[in-house]
Amino acid sequence: AQTVTQSQPEMSVQEAETVTLSCTYDTSENNYYLFWYKQPPSRQMILVIRQEAYKQQNATENRFSVNFQKAAKSFSLKISDSQLGDTAMYFCAFMNPPSGGGADGLTFGKGTHLIIQP
């Protein structure tokens, strides 16, 4: 079974700083998908960024980027120029290649509570 580990239960940085959230995972698969989800205090989880394991290029979405190290099974999230609205729980998640129906489940890490201080 796949496991996802987020070793930082909580992080706090000043506004405008850059912060990196770590995530490691364990799998025997060669092709898979990785995600970062953000859960603000309102509780709805929002997809931040996704990475396909067969792509070597790191995914980027505006201020959010990942450092995907396949050999090390590491998938960290970097948030540049952090903003107060970035305060949230951040979950790293793993998915196997889609099976026949394509409706596959995610394996989540325990999350990192990121606090952006003014």
Added chain:
Amino acid sequence: EPEVTQTPSHQVTQMGQEVILRCVPISNHLYFYWYRQILGQKVEFLVSFYNNEISEKSEIFDDQFSVERPDGSNFTLKIRSTKLEDSAMYFCASSERSANYGYTFGSGTRLTVV
């Protein structure tokens, strides 16, 4: 922006009672999911649903659970005889394309079994 809507936001039920958690996925989405998060623990996959049938389910999703899409818009999770350990946040999600493109989650229903 389209949203996944879950009702109620909080439900309290007595142990042994049946509960139905309701979700309205985004209208053009084809894939539907339920997850739960026990307080202080990981978000856990329960079940996925596609083409009017269960596509995948986890070990958690035993015979006390069932899902249904009764009318083409709602997607429900039924827990037949609730136990104290069923107390959790239950999240519904949907996706337009296959799951590897990512989901849209609802805000969750907090179920408290007393």
